[in-house]
Amino acid sequence: MSEDETVVAGNFVRQIIESDIEAGKHDGKVATRFPPEPNGYLHIGHAKSICLNFGIAMDYQGTCNLRFDDTNPHKENVEYIESIRQDVHWLGYDWGERLYYASNYFERLYEYAVELITAGKAYVCDLTADETREYRGTLTAAGKPSPFRERSVEENLDLLQRMRAGEFEDGARVLRAKIDMSSPNMNMRDPTLYRIRRGVIHHQTGESWCIYPMYDFTHPVSDALERITHSICTLEFADHRPLYDWILDNTSVPCHPQQIEFSRLNLEYTVMSKRKLTALVDEGCVEGWDDPRMPTIAGLRRRGFTPGSIREFCTRIGVSKSENTVQMGMLESCIREDLNVNSQRRMAVLHPLKVVITDYPEGQVEQLEVANHPQDESMGVRSIPFTGELYIDKNDFLETASKKFKRLVTGGEVRLRNAYVIRCNEVIKDAAGEIIELHCSYDPATLGANPEGRKVKGVIHWVSVEYGVEAEVRLYDRLFSQPVPDSAKEDKDYREYLNPDSLRTLTQSIVEPALAEANPGERFQFEREGYFCVDLHQPAGSPMIFNRTVTLRDSWAKIEEKQKA
RNA sequence: UGGGACGUCGCCAAGCGGUAAGGCCCGGGGUUUUGAUCCCCGUAUGCGCAGGUUCGAAUCCUGCCGUCCCAGCCA
Numbered sequence: 001m002s003e004d005e006t007v008v009a010g011n012f013v014r015q016i017i018e019s020d021i022e023a024g025k026h027d028g029k030v031a032t033r034f035p036p037e038p039n040g041y042l043h044i045g046h047a048k049s050i051c052l053n054f055g056i057a058m059d060y061q062g063t064c065n066l067r068f069d070d071t072n073p074h075k076e077n078v079e080y081i082e083s084i085r086q087d088v089h090w091l092g093y094d095w096g097e098r099l100y101y102a103s104n105y106f107e108r109l110y111e112y113a114v115e116l117i118t119a120g121k122a123y124v125c126d127l128t129a130d131e132t133r134e135y136r137g138t139l140t141a142a143g144k145p146s147p148f149r150e151r152s153v154e155e156n157l158d159l160l161q162r163m164r165a166g167e168f169e170d171g172a173r174v175l176r177a178k179i180d181m182s183s184p185n186m187n188m189r190d191p192t193l194y195r196i197r198r199g200v201i202h203h204q205t206g207e208s209w210c211i212y213p214m215y216d217f218t219h220p221v222s223d224a225l226e227r228i229t230h231s232i233c234t235l236e237f238a239d240h241r242p243l244y245d246w247i248l249d250n251t252s253v254p255c256h257p258q259q260i261e262f263s264r265l266n267l268e269y270t271v272m273s274k275r276k277l278t279a280l281v282d283e284g285c286v287e288g289w290d291d292p293r294m295p296t297i298a299g300l301r302r303r304g305f306t307p308g309s310i311r312e313f314c315t316r317i318g319v320s321k322s323e324n325t326v327q328m329g330m331l332e333s334c335i336r337e338d339l340n341v342n343s344q345r346r347m348a349v350l351h352p353l354k355v356v357i358t359d360y361p362e363g364q365v366e367q368l369e370v371a372n373h374p375q376d377e378s379m380g381v382r383s384i385p386f387t388g389e390l391y392i393d394k395n396d397f398l399e400t401a402s403k404k405f406k407r408l409v410t411g412g413e414v415r416l417r418n419a420y421v422i423r424c425n426e427v428i429k430d431a432a433g434e435i436i437e438l439h440c441s442y443d444p445a446t447l448g449a450n451p452e453g454r455k456v457k458g459v460i461h462w463v464s465v466e467y468g469v470e471a472e473v474r475l476y477d478r479l480f481s482q483p484v485p486d487s488a489k490e491d492k493d494y495r496e497y498l499n500p501d502s503l504r505t506l507t508q509s510i511v512e513p514a515l516a517e518a519n520p521g522e523r524f525q526f527e528r529e530g531y532f533c534v535d536l537h538q539p540a541g542s543p544m545i546f547n548r549t550v551t552l553r554d555s556w557a558k559i560e561e562k563q564k565a
Numbered sequence: 566u567g568g569g570a571c572g573u574c575g576c577c578a579a580g581c582g583g584u585a586a587g588g589c590c591c592g593g594g595g596u597u598u599u600g601a602u603c604c605c606c607g608u609a610u611g612c613g614c615a616g617g618u619u620c621g622a623a624u625c626c627u628g629c630c631g632u633c634c635c636a637g638c639c640a
Contacts, residue, residue: 010579015581071640072639075639129637129638133637136636137636139566142567176638183568185567185568185569185635186635187636189636195637195638212638214637214639214640215639218640235570235571236635236640237634237640238570239570239634242569263570316578318579318588320578321570321571322570322571322577323633323634324578325576327575327576327589327590329576330576330590333590340602345599374599416598419598421598446598457600459599460599461599528600553602555600557600558600559600
C-alpha cells in the first residue's frame with residue numbers, strides 16, 4: 001500500500017459497488033441510470049441523483065443511461081423531455097447513445113405480463129378503485145382477496161388482450177400481481193401492474209396503447225433490459241424493493257439489478273417536490289420553471305450558478321440514508337468559491353448618489369487601467385473612465401457615523417476604488433431634506449499611491465456619470481420566509497410562507513461602460529456587492545438586466561446587526 | 566397498533582471494536598485600494614437514552630425514546 005494514498009471518503013453506495021466489483025458481481029461491470037419522469041423540470045435534488053449515478057459510472061469505468069420513465073402520459077410532455085436533456089448536459093454529463101424511454105419497452109412489458117398470467121401470478125381484477133382500496137386493508141389489518149383473484153389463466157389472458165384492444169373503459173379493470181393480500185408491506189398486496197388510459201396521446205407512442213404499465217412493473221423490467229447493475233433510487237422506494245425483486249424473480253428478464261436507496265435532498269427556504277414546484281409555476285407565484293428563485297436547474301442556471309458549483313455542492317453534501325435539510329449557506333459557499341476565482345470584477349452602483357469633485361479639471365477624462373481580477377493577472381485589464389462627476393452608492397455615505405463606518409462621511413475621506421482619495425466637503429439636499437448630491441475634493445497624489453501622513457481605511461466603488469450605463473438589477477432572496485415551508489401540515493399551506501421580498505428590482509442602477517458589451521449568461525463580480533450575471537432573457541431595446549446570483553460575504557452587515565442589538 | 570428506514574457539533578458528513586476526519590456556519594487574529602479573497606487559530610471528554618459484553622464500545626448485544634416513509638388504477 002502506498003504511503004500517500006488518497007482515501008476519498010466514499011459514500012455507502014460506492015462502498016457497495018466497490019465490494020461488488022471486488023466480489024466479481026456483474027462481471028465486475030457497473031451500469032447505472034438516471035430515470036426521471038418527464039412531468040416537470042429537474043431540480044437540485046435531481047442534480048444529487050445525476051451526480052451520484054453519472055459520477056459512479058465515470059469513476060468505475062461504467063455507464064449511465066438517461067431513461068425517461070414515461071408510463072403516465074397524463075402528466076408528461078415533450079417540453080419536459082427537452083428541458084431534462086438540456087439540464088443533464090448543462091450539468092456536464094453525457095449519456096452518449098444511451099438515451100432510453102420506458103415506453104420503448106411497452107411491447108416487452110406486455111409479454112412479461114402475459115408470462116406472469118400464464119404462470120398464474122397475475123390476474124385481471126374488475127374491482128373499482130374504491131373497492132380495491134377497501135380490499136387492501138390497512139397498515140395494521142390484512143387485506144382480503146379480490147373476488148377475481150382466482151380467474152383462470154385463459155380468462156385472464158383473454159381479458160388482458162381485450163384491455164389492450166380498448167374494449168373496456170378507463171378504470172373498468174386492471175391487471176394485478178398475485179402476491180400476498182396479508183403482507184405487512186402494502187406494496188405486496190396484489191399491486192396493480194396495468195391500468196387502462198384510453199384516448200390519451202402518449203408523447204412517444206401516440207395512440208398505439210390504451211393500457212399503461214405501472215412504475216412498480218416497469219422499473220425493474222426496464223432496469224433488467226438495460227442490464228443495469230445498480231438501480232439507485234430515493235428512500236421512499238425502499239418499501240418497493242421486495243416488489244422490485246419479485247418482478248425480477250418471476251419473469252424471464254435477463255438479469256437481476258440491485259436496488260439501493262439513499263435519502264433525498266431537502267434545502268432550507270425552498271420546496272423540492274415536483275407537485276409544489278408545478279403549483280408555484282401554474283399559479284404564477286414565480287415567472288416560470290426558470291425563475292431565478294426556483295431550485296430548478298434551469299432556475300439556478302438563470303440565477304448565475306455554474307454547473308461546477310452545483311456538482312461541488314453535490315459532493316459536499318454527501319450521500320447517506322439519513323433525513324437531511326441542507327442550509328442555503330452550503331450552496332452559496334459553492335458558487336462563491338467558483339465565482340471568486342473565475343469571474344472578472346466590475347464596478348456597478350446599485351443605488352446611485354451623485355458626487356461632484358469640485359476641484360477636478362473641468363471636462364477632463366482619465367482612462368484608468370484596472371485589473372479584471374485582483375489575484376489573477378491572466379484575466380487582463382480594462383479601462384474605466386474617471387470624470388469629475390461620479391455616482392457612488394447611497395449606502396456608502398452617512399452624514400455622521402460611528403468610527404466603525406469605514407466609508408464616506410461629511411468632512412471625511414475615502415478611497416475611490418482604483419482611483420483617487422476624495423474628501424466630502426458639502427452635502428446638497430433638496431427642499432424635502434433628501435440628499436441629492438455630494439461636493440467633494442480629490443487628492444491628485446493618491447492615484448495608485450497612498451496619501452502622505454494619514455491613512456484612509458475605506459474603499460468604495462463608483463461609476464462615471466458621463467460614461468456610466470443604465471441597467472436593471474434584480475436582487476433575489478430566499479423564495480420562502482420559513483426554513484422548512486412544507487413542514488406546515490394541515491393548518492397552513494406552504495404558499496403562505498412565500499417571501500414577499502424574494503425579488504427586488506432596481507431600475508436606476510448605473511454600471512461601468514465595459515459591462516455594455518457583456519453577453520447573456522456572462523458572470524461578474526460587482527465589487528463590494530456580489531456576483532451577478534446578465535439575464536438570459538434580454539428584452540430588445542431595454543436596459544440590460546443583471547441577476548444577483550449571491551452577495552459577497554458581508555462581515556459589515558454582521559457588525560451592523562450587532563450594533564442594533 | 567403492522568412493516569420499512571434513520572438518529573455522531575447549529576447544518577451536512579466520515580467513522581465499520583483500539584480511544585471522535587472534513588466541509589458549511591460561527592468566534593478570534595493577520596494581510597489587503599473589494600468590510601471580498603487569502604492566511605493562521607479556536608469550536609463534540611462526546612456519538613438519542615439506559616443497561617450489558619469487552620482490557621477497550623459511536624462501532625457488538627438488549628430494552629426504551631424520537632423522527633421519516635408506506636394504505637394511487639402517481640413516480
